[in-house]
Amino acid sequence: MASNATDYIKHHLTFWNSSHEGGFSSLHVDSFSVSLILGFLFAGVFAYVARNAKLENPGKLQLFVESIVEMVDTQVKEIFHAKSNVIAPLALTIFCWVFLMNAMDMLPVDLIPMAAQWIGFTFFGADPHHVYFRVVPSADVNVTFGLSISVLICIIGFSISAKGLGGWIKELFTAPFHASGPVGTILLAPANFALQMVELLAKPISLSLRLFGNMYSGELIFILIALLPWGAQWLLGAPWAIFHILVITLQAFVFMMLTIVYLSLAVEKH
Amino acid sequence: MEFNVTLLGQAITFAILVWFTMKFVWPPLTNMMEERAERIADGLAAAERGKQDLEAAEKRVADELRQAKQQATELILAAEKRANQIVEEAKDAARTEGAKLVTEAKSQIDQEVLRAKEALREQVAGLAVAGAEKILRKEIDAAKHADLLASIKAEF
Secondary structure, eight states: OHHHHHHHHHHHTOOOBSSTTOOTTOOBHHHHHHHHHHHHHHHHHHHHHHHTOOSSSOOHHHHHHHHHHHHHHHHHHHHOOSOOSSHHHHHHHHHHHHHHHHHGGGSOTTHHHHHHHHHHHHHHOOOGGGOOOOOOGGGSHHHHHHHHHHHHHHHHHHHHHHHHHHHHHHHHHHSSSOOSSHHHHHHHHHHHHHHHHHHHHHHHHHHHHHHHHHHHHHHHHHHHHHTSOGGGHHHHHHHHHHHHHHHHHHHHHHHHHHHHHHHHHHHSOO | OOOOHHHHHHHHHHHHHHHHIIIIIHHHHHHHHHHHHHHHHHHHHHHHHHHHHHHHHHHHHHHHHHHHHHHHHHHHHHHHHHHHHHHHHHHHHHHHHHHHHHHHHHHHHHHHHHHHHHHHHHHHHHHHHHHHHHHHTTTOOTTTTHHHHHHHHHHO
16 A cells, blocks of 8 residues: 555546646646536526525525525625625625535545546546546636636726726825825835735735645545545544535635625725 | 646636626525515514504504493483483472362362352251241231341341
8 A cells, every 4th residue: 555655646636637748728627627517506506596586485495595695795795895796796606616616525535536537447448547537626726726816807807997097007106105205106116016016916826825725735634544544544534524614614715705805905995 | 736728717617607696696686685674674564563553443442432431421320310300300290280189179179168058058048038937927927027038048
């Protein structure tokens, strides 16, 4: 076991890449397809409930969906004081989608990869050792950065729509340090701009790396637990899985909350 | 850690999901929930109004009941008074009627007595005259003593 433990871990941490060479034009088929399926699952269930929502005698599913919507709505109303039709649905999508992607961590680590290996071997004649399937999309930096860069674009968009393009660019050079005269303003502009850029770029990086780090480490620990003798796995696996229920929910919630906070900062005037 | 087109795919999926949620999930759900909240508030307000109405109605009922009772007592009192009055009146009428009857009877009796006395007097006078005639027939000439006879007759 010890000799191929490294292989086992490596195999589990390798993506199903659309091209063997990798490179920017290649696609992680596994994370992309899983996240797509989960996204459609979320959209489908919520749209189904929204379409069939009953004013009186709501069903259990409707109450569940309503409680999530209510929670997101409360958070958005508490933090984001400007008027926007985008932010609440955005926050809801982030919370549910990230939660679902994180929740893939709760599946047994070998279940989907082995199923993929079996399908690849049986129907496509592939070498099982070269069939890779990572089932947790949020443990893929592409996925988390895909989300956080979208949030960055939203931040910039919200800033421009709230302050105007000129106002936003002016703020990039004149905040956080204010000078009284024109000479001082010009002198402080590079420092201001550098700080603003750091602030702006730190947001998506911290957002995505926080989620990625949590989910990657969680996945890795499940893989390590899977290396234990089968009779002992539950000893560590059960507590970690239970703790992980908290982690996946919390990470989804944190991602949503920070997005709302960043967007509310973007529309506020300094 | 390598970046590839998965990132773009994820971003596009994200954009589509947000658009979809904005269009088909969020508005109907929140509208429905708001409507429900409104309806619940309306229902509570209506219940409160109903309670107040009920209280007012109960108060009015109590008022009317009290008034009716009062009226009934008044009516009973008036009726009793009236009854007493009627009884008194009847008594008075009976009394006066009785008195009248008594006086009438008395006067009739008096008349009867007078008439009887008159008749008696006539008879006594007649008897006396007849007796005196029998006694005096022999001695007195009726024609001579007519004045005397008449005065005796008048004395009875």
